[in-house]
Amino acid sequence: MSSSELTPESVPSTKGMPMLGLGTWENEDPDQCAESVRTALEMGYRHIDTAQAYGNEDAVGEGIAAADVDRADIFLATKVWISNLDYEDVLETTQESLDRLGTDYLDLLYVHWPSRTYEPEATLEAFDELYDEGTIRNIGVSNFEPRHIDAAREQLDAPIFANQVETHPMLQQTELRDYADEHDIEIVAYSPLARGDVFEMDVLSEIAEKHGVSEAQVSLAWLRANDVTAIPKATSEAHIRDNWESLSLELDEADLERISNVDRTRRKVDPGFAPW
């Protein structure tokens, strides 16, 4: 398929979640952030990822309102920050997120990290309540290791839809991917371009040159071929489009194997409160 033929329907989806979305961390200038979201939606993106901690939920909401796309056609995800994970705070701050985003429901609400005020019983009771009343359509976790998911599954009545974790060719997360497969949980790759470091990988550059595309597209196509959803952050129209065009790129078996054999580990997001 050529890139000019790409439509929202060209994006594969897993259980209703489009496998390519727009990340918004550090897209902090409100006008710029709203413009990036509008541009992406009008290009065909239908999955937007934000978080309470990014300080841009109102700008994301403005971008959604400005785009000529129905809210019902958008898969919108946000995350509850680590200081807001007490039972009451989950309920209160989720309402605040909804108000900022200008919507009355979320397609996916994540626990951002299993850290600080996270306590499975109280936190997840609030998530179950939001799910039961229809305020959130799916429950997600982020930066969870298998042991955290095991404990969360014990606690929750609702299913865990997704685990959002850093995933790219230099952090392939095979253990987490296998665990997710076994438990019917989607993996959403954050920092799918390793925050720009994929551009320095010779293997990716060689494959990119062979196909006449960017390293970003190669990384995103490799994730997609491995059933992983990706949410690259891009600000400019050029980057948003480059990532969109990854949907036209089909890597061959040899390309996929070369990337899967990359023997280098680099984690880009590693705050002091991380559970590993």
Ligand code: NAP
């Ligand atoms: P990323 O998507 O791997 O990389 C973003 C960087 O790559 C930006 O500097 C961006 O520049 C640049 N870029 C994007 N597309 C490009 C292209 N086609 N060509 C060249 N450069 C390109 O990193 P990320 O922002 O860390 O991760 C993506 C999203 O995942 C975040 O925005 C956020 O929504 C989510 N996330 C979640 C967590 C979590 O704890 N759950 C942690 C980190 C990230 P421009 O901005 O200039 O376009």
